[in-house]
Amino acid sequence: MNSSSIVIGLVIVALILRRQLRTRPVRDRATFIWIGVLTVLGILAVTFGVKSVTDHHSLSTVTYSALAASCAVAAAFGAVRARTVQVWRGPEGEPLRKGTAVTAVAWLASIAANLGMETWIDSTTGVGVLGFSTVYLYLAVGLGAQALLVRRRAAAVTVPAAV
Template sequence: MQSTHGGAALAITVVVVGLVIRRQLRIRPVRRVGSLIAPAVLGVLGVAATAFGVASVVKDRPLTAMPVVLLVASLAVAAGFGVARARTVRVWRDPQGGEVLRKGTAATTGLWVAAGAVHLGLGLWIDHAAGAGILGPASLYAYLAVGLGAQNLLVRRRAAAL
């Protein structure tokens, strides 16, 4: 059961991170509000999925402090990756239209892949500490929301300086 769960968690992580990377590599305008919509949606999904994960763990056993600490640590790691990625995103003013544009780089992609791998590892550790295999993968949306939110806020700040 655990290996099936691990394979599903890996597949979900790869698909979601792949979709995010694909979007990051496109030239897009920097928007004041639009850049926060995706993190907000992911945040709502993250809270719901994490709550479901916690509920699934506590129905069979008490939730100890260790998985909670690891979950909070994973969100801090996500924010750190978001800060690092923000520095790798190209931001410039379009000379023709004057609009501020953004585009991820190869370094941005590498940091997304690393962030996905780190989340997968932390998720497995969280599940091991919780004694159940759902809380780690359930936190993926929250992890993405925090990381993408931090990245987008910093990219917006850089764009405003142009």
């Protein structure tokens, strides 16, 4: 993992956290654009990561299991974060959302978990290049799960009665 990759990762996480902690419409298209971009980057990065490892070593079932487990952990953290987001209807009935301090802590825990997953993935290959390549896919899966669950919660919130 080189310093430019770390900087890019930190910038992406900072941007995500900034957006998470601001009041925004629930049906914000930018969220799904972000998820799409991260998914494409994730698939490309993992593909190149797998290729760079398989040029010298074969991947084991444990490696593939670790990759799948990483996606499951990302989805689980997305579900947890979705429960920490405040959801309400605005004055015009539009669904709004805003992350809390607990959301930020859940993000930090998620990042720590991802670092652990990356280390585990790399230990299964004997080469330290595949784990870090999963970061974009991890973010995409986690954000996707969170966004879908927040949308579901927003649909259940009733419009406040007129006074």
